[in-house]
Amino acid sequence: MRIAVFAGDGIGPEVIGEAVRVLEALGIDGLELVEGDVGGAAYRKHGHPLPPETLDIARSCGAILFGAVGDFSLDHLDRQLRPEQAVLGLRRELGLFANLRPATVFKGLEDLTTLRPEVAAAIDLLIVRELNGDVYFGEKGIRTLEDGRRQGYDIMSYAEDEVRRIAHTGFKAAMGRGRRLCSVDKANVLDTSQLWRDVMIEVSAEYPEVELSHMYVDNAAMQLVKDPGQFDVVVTGNMFGDILSDQASMCVGSIGLLASASLAEGTFGLYEPIHGSAPDIAGKGLANPMATILSAAMLLRHSYQLEAEASRIEAAVSKALADGVRGGDLGGSAGTREIGDAVIARL
Template identity: 75%
Template sequence: MRIAVMPGDGIGPEVIAETLRVLDALSLPGLVLIEAEAGGVAYKRHGHPLPDETLEAARSADAILFGAVGDPTCDGLERSLRPEQAILGLRSALGLFANLRPAKLFNGMEDASTLRPEIAQAIDLLIVRELNGDVYFGEKGTRRLADGRRQGWDLMSYAEDEVRRIAHVAFRAAQGRNGRLTSVDKANVLETSQLWREVVIEVSADYPDVTLDHLYVDNAAMQLVRNPGQFDTIVTGNLFGDILSDQASMCVGSIGLLASASLGERTTDHGTFGLYEPIHGSAPDIAGQGKANPLAAILSLAMLLRHSLGLEREALRVEAAVAAALADGVRGGDLGGSDGTRAIGDAVVARL
């Protein structure tokens, strides 16, 4: 079992270090770790955020454990060389089109949510976000209008096959949960969303056991704070999914608790190849201070064990250890506590 480890920038190395301690505590036989550089650290050393050797390491692995990318000292670079291009490049080159972002309130964490406890405790949802299309990968640029004003433009588009493949992922995910799927779009305004809705409805014919409904993205955002317990599985495009999944993170208490898996169609000897990362980003303001919450990265490891290595028992052990640590009052600064990165890692390892 080969895992490519890419700590990245900012707090990435700190949270990945604790995640690797958890992985080591599992004592998995036949495990090979391949460390590779990505993001700002890779640009400074190799002149590119996604060097060829990093991409080769990714292709040779069964899964990627990713920290975070983003370095404010690189903000002046042209867009193609900025640290964020590492993650976008990996998604594109490896065909990782489906992002799974679960959001569930852990027992005893009701006080950490910005929502009322009786509303927050009902949260248990999965957001399935398309990763390879939308404005993120469409043509873009800046131009001068006839009167001399500058104008920025980005092309939003989806082909029907791109919508169809992410819809199948979402319907299958809903089958494994409570059998309800909400498709989020803006079909009343955007032609892209109108096609999205039509294709999702077509795919629904293959899944008669899943109940499908639709929400405009503005309404979906409102419902996430009004009544998040109504949602089971949500499927949406790249832009809307990026925004809604971050919103969901605050509903459960902190962005430091949300893991993610980016999957494609490639399979390995053990499961589906994927990239696993916490969604919190590089947080350069606290990098190197030992304050980062590593739980999202550790929960991303659990998803890696489940989806790419086929180790369901070990995935459940990791998730149970995280839940036990939180139930016992282990809290980082993002949750109003004072436990540092290492102490939180110690707590999870102890409960394994």
């Protein structure tokens, strides 16, 4: 059970440290953790945010536990050398095409969201986001027009096999949940979205038990605030999914509680909290590690099929929250290490 541990920048090493302590506390036989450099930390040490030795480590492991990347002091670099390219590079090189972001309100935290408590309490959804296509990976650049004006362009595109692959991921997830899937697009404006919708309908024929619905992305953003309890599984493209999953995180109270999984074909995956590197609090022991700890639970579930161990971690986090152990992001005063201790004590 060889797991790559890429802590990254900012609060990454702090939150990763607590997740590693939780994994080790489970006493899993054969657990081996291998550290590697990514992001700004890797650039300073190796001259690149995703050096070859880090990729070699990733390819030798069954899963990756990832912290965070981002360093404002390196924003002057060419885009391909900026810390964030580590994540995009891993997705591309390792075929990580499906991002799973669950969003659930933990019992007792309903009053901490910006929604009415009774609205927030109903949230239990999973956003399935395609990761390898869309404008993030399409042709892009800045050019000069004939009249001298500069023009930026980013091409949005999806091939039908890319849509079909993420559709199957979404429908399979729905089969294990409430058997309702909402496909989010902008088919009234974008031809890319029209193809997306057509393929989703085609794939739905293979999953007659799942109820398929469609929603334009602007309406989906509104409905996530108005009535988030209506959603079970949401499947959408790269850019729309990036936006909606962050919106969902605030609907449940804090971005510090949400884990994510980026999956390839088979069992390989990269697991990370959805928050950033938070350089303003880095090194102060203030970061909430719960999202990273919950990401470790997803790693055990999806890459190693260790459901019992994953459930133990999730139950321990839930119990710690119910007992009032909360970081600053939840209005509490518990520090990073204290939160890790609390979760381990409840295992």
